[in-house]
Amino acid sequence: MSQSLPNFSLREEIVAYWSERAETFDQSFGHGIVPGIEAAAWGEVIGGAIGPAPKDVLELACGTGEVTRVLLGLGYTVTGLDFAEPMLARARGKHADNPNARFRLADAENSMEPDASYDAVISRHLVWTLLSPQATFVDWLRVLKPGGTLVILDGQWSQPNLFGRLAAPLIALLDRITGRANPINPDMLRRHEEITRRLPFQEGVTLARLTGMLTQAGFVDITQLSARPIIQAQSKVGTLRDGLRVRSNDLVFLRARRPL
Numbered sequence: 001m002s003q004s005l006p007n008f009s010l011r012e013e014i015v016a017y018w019s020e021r022a023e024t025f026d027q028s029f030g031h032g033i034v035p036g037i038e039a040a041a042w043g044e045v046i047g048g049a050i051g052p053a054p055k056d057v058l059e060l061a062c063g064t065g066e067v068t069r070v071l072l073g074l075g076y077t078v079t080g081l082d083f084a085e086p087m088l089a090r091a092r093g094k095h096a097d098n099p100n101a102r103f104r105l106a107d108a109e110n111s112m113e114p115d116a117s118y119d120a121v122i123s124r125h126l127v128w129t130l131l132s133p134q135a136t137f138v139d140w141l142r143v144l145k146p147g148g149t150l151v152i153l154d155g156q157w158s159q160p161n162l163f164g165r166l167a168a169p170l171i172a173l174l175d176r177i178t179g180r181a182n183p184i185n186p187d188m189l190r191r192h193e194e195i196t197r198r199l200p201f202q203e204g205v206t207l208a209r210l211t212g213m214l215t216q217a218g219f220v221d222i223t224q225l226s227a228r229p230i231i232q233a234q235s236k237v238g239t240l241r242d243g244l245r246v247r248s249n250d251l252v253f254l255r256a257r258r259p260l
Contacts, residue, residue, distance in 0.1 A: 010131065010195070010198055011131060013191075013195055014129060014131075014195060015083050015084055017188070017191055017192065017195060018063075018083075018084040018087060019084040019085065019086045019087070020086075020188065021084075021184070021188065022063075022064065022084060022086035022087045022089075022090060023086070024183040024184065025063060025064050025087070025090075026064055026066065026090075027183040028183055028184065029234075029238055029242045029245060029246075030234065030245075030246065031063070031064075031066065031125075032064075032066055033066045033067070033069065033070065034237045036237070037233045037236060037237060038230075038233040038234055038236075038237050039069070039070060039073070040233070041229040041230050041232070041233035041234075042067070042070045042230060042233075043070050043073060043074055044229050045153075045225060045226070045227070045229055045230060045253065046067075046070055046071065046074065046122065046151060046153075047074045048225075049149060049151045049225055049255040050074075050076070050119070050120045050122070050149050050151060051149070052075075053074060053075030053076050054075065054076070054077065055075075055076045055077070055119040055120055056076070056077050056079070056117070056118050056119050056120075057071055057076045057077065057078050057079070057118060057119065057120045057121070057122060058079050058081070058111070058113060058117075058118040058120070058121045058122070058143060059071060059078055059079065059080045059081065059122050059123070060081055060108035060111070060121065060122070060123040060126055060140075061081070061082055061083075061108045061123055061124075061125075061126040061129075062080030062081060062082050062087070062088075062091055062103065063082060063084075063087045063090075063091065064087055064090040064091050064094070065080065065090065065091030065092075065094045065095055065101075065103075067122070067124050067153075068080050068091060068094070068095060068101060069094065069095070071122070072095065072098055072100055072101055076100070076120075077100045077101075078100060078101050078102070079102050079103075079104065079113070079118075080101065080102070080103045080104070081103075081104055081105075081106040081107075081108055081111060081113075082103070082105070082106070082108075083105065083106065083107045083108070085105055088103050088104075088105060091103050108123065108126060108130075108136070109130060109131065109132055109135070109136040109139070110136075110139060111139060111140075111143055113143045114143070115142055115143065116142075116143070116144065116145045116146065116148075117143055117145070118143055118144055118145060118148060119144075119145055119148050119149070120144075120148060120149045120150070120151065121140050121143060121144055121148070121149075121150050121151070122150075122151040122152075122153070123151075123152055123153065123154070124153040124154070125153070125154060125155070126152075126154065127152055127154045127201065127205050127210070127252075128154055128155075128157055128158075128199070128201045128204070128205045129199060129201075130199070130200065130201065131199070131200065132200075133200055133201070133213060134213055134216065134217065137213055137214055137216075137217035137219070138217045138218070140217075141217050141218050141219060141258050144258040145258070146258055146259065146260045147257060147258060147259075147260045148257065148258045149255060149256070149257055150214075150219060150255065150256045150257070150258075151225075151253075151254075151255050152210065152252070152253070152254050152255075152256075153225075153251075153253050154205045154210075154251075154252045154253075155205065155249050155250060155251045155252055156204040156205055156206060156249050156250040156251075156252060157204065157205070157249055158196065158201075158202060158203055158204035159203075159204060159249075160248045160249055161248065161249060161250050163247050163248060164247070164248025164249055167244045167245075167247070167248055168248070170244060171241055171244050171245060171248075174239075174240065174241040174244075175241065178239075178241070180241070205252050206252065207224055207252050207254065210252065210254060211254070214254075214256050218258070218259070219256035219257065219258065220256070220257055220258075220259050221255075221256060221257045222254060222255070222256040223254060223255050223256070224253065224254050225253035225254055225255055226253070227251035227253045230246075230251070231246055231247060231251070234246045235247075
């Protein structure tokens with residue numbers, strides 16, 4: 001599907017878009033997780049937030065199963081949900097031999113999982129896409145066990161920070177010199193921009209806004225997590241261009257808990 005259809009709802013457009021993105025998703029820097037120091041950095045951040053195994057973890061919008069691999073490496077049992085079947089097909093393929101991973105086609109905004117059934121809920125690069133974020137956070141609280149942990153790994157993707165604005169010309173120059181091909185074609189970029197303009201978080205995810213919404217949903221002990229290990233690791237495994245890019249947007253990492 002190369003363009004939105006007039007009778008598509010926004011949710012249907014989002015599902016269609018991410019279904020098509022599945023083929024090249026891991027090729028985009030910051031989506032695929034490189035084994036070694038980058039995977040270890042994700043493990044440090046996530047494991048520090050959730051705590052030691054055993055834990056039953058619900059991964060929302062699991063995509064192609066990259067964060068799933070980190071979670072499994074930490075010894076957790078993982079249920080991955082995604083509403084794009086092509087994403088799930090890749091995740092299932094990556095983890096077909098691991099009995100601690102299961103995947104289900106479902107909407108992260110209404111998981112339909114049982115009440116108080118998970119020690120932790122985690123999402124990466126999901127919150128900015130939510131259509132009904134306040135109701136969604138209530139649902140995420142519902143599926144957590146009392147005292148359970150929510151981990152959100154997201155960012156201010158709508159606009160670059162000061163470093164990103166200053167680095168943009170250099171990034172563009174490096175792209176021209178290296179002949180870098182964007183895995184997202186122009187039509188997909190256009191659709192991405194059109195969808196973003198219609199989202200509640202169209203102006204970006206911020207720590208202050210998230211904290212207020214999570215508090216309203218009933219979460220407590222909301223704490224910002226350091227993204228420094230991820231930034232350092234991605235800068236080492238990527239090119240100069242990647243190192244500039246990873247510092248161009250403010251990352252919003254936080255942990256919250258369901259009250260006991």
